[in-house]
Amino acid sequence: MSSGEVTSTRSTGGGRLGPGAVLSAHSDCRSRRPGAARFLAPLLMCCFLAAALCGSVSADEGDYAPLWERGVDDVVGSVAITRDGSAVVAGAGSTVYLLDREGDLLWKTTVGSRINGVGISPEGSRIGVAADKLYLFDGDGNLLWTEKTTYVYLGVALSSNGTYIAAACDNGAIFIFDQNKKALWDYDMGTDSYGIAMSENGRRIALGCDNQGVYYLNSGEGESWSYGTGKRVKGIALTPDGRFVAAGSLDRCVYLSTGEGEHLWKYPAAEAILSTALTNEANEVLAASGRTVYVLDHSGAELQKITLDGRAESIAVTPDGSFLAAGGGDSDQSIHLFTRDAALIERMNSTEPAANGTGLPDSPASSVTVPATPANSSVDTAKVSALAGDGDVSIASQVLGWVENIFSLLFKPQEDFLA
16 A cells, blocks of 8 residues: 555535434335336446546545554554644553654653553643553653552543643542642542543543543533443543533444533444544544544534554544544554645655655654664555445444444433433
């Protein structure tokens, strides 16, 4: 697969089923007359011709295209990105990586166990790591402090300048610390939180939980609202101002709500949703499902699908939508950065023609001394594809997923959900 192989789909409608939607395609098919077959062949020919023409051109203007990827030696379970896309932090195994916009390794270090989550303050001055302990680093990789409990940390999120650090533990507790490790607030969720997000001012927190719940908290006060999905919620995202919440569940649906608790829509994907991301005003909603990263607009219409070589484990996007970071699992095991900046892509391709698809080198400028990590240089560059779930996902699995989602969409989210 070459780095230049880029195709995409953009749609102006469809792709989303609102709560209560009912499909009536079967009844329409039964009522067709035999004469309709005369019109079917020309229609199909037109469709195939349109698909062929669309597939022969490069990605539409405004679509994400691969900028670089860096192979690592483990599943990239968590990624985060700064507000301007100048830095990407990733957790793979027990190693933390910080890369710049060009894909150069700034530093890396190992922590005491497998990393469950990483976070970075919007301007990049503080980096949090959730593992056996809660770790806080500065932008240069210097360890500022650690906080250990008898429980494992599952997720972390940071406000602007790292003023507030929110962390979720596997005993159901949520903590908020300041930069000096002082515990400012804690809250008992009563269930494990697998995803945590915080607004830039630190006043709003969203959680995705093991009990199938999506929770919206006011910092220092407690729960504002919650609702239930069909299964465990792994992906959670907030807009910087906390006005919109995107949740991704193992029930294979993406949910978009307002900060006031109004449910806007849910979108059925082919596989479980592991991660979500939002741009400003929820103009775009992104979700990682199987090998695919879905890009949806504010109404839930599909804009683009990005297919990785392995499972899409984690995603993060800049508020303006200029840069998209993704972490790959399975046979991928790479950190990816996509962009809409055509000039930057051209400059990167001309100055570093061999950059894409390479493993991470040791950085001489790194302030953190760690054992060298074997580079994985055999991973192909991700491609932007019109096909969801390219690869090992069987047709039967996709059909089963859609059938389950159709049934789930007959019901609204459980607004009376109680933890």
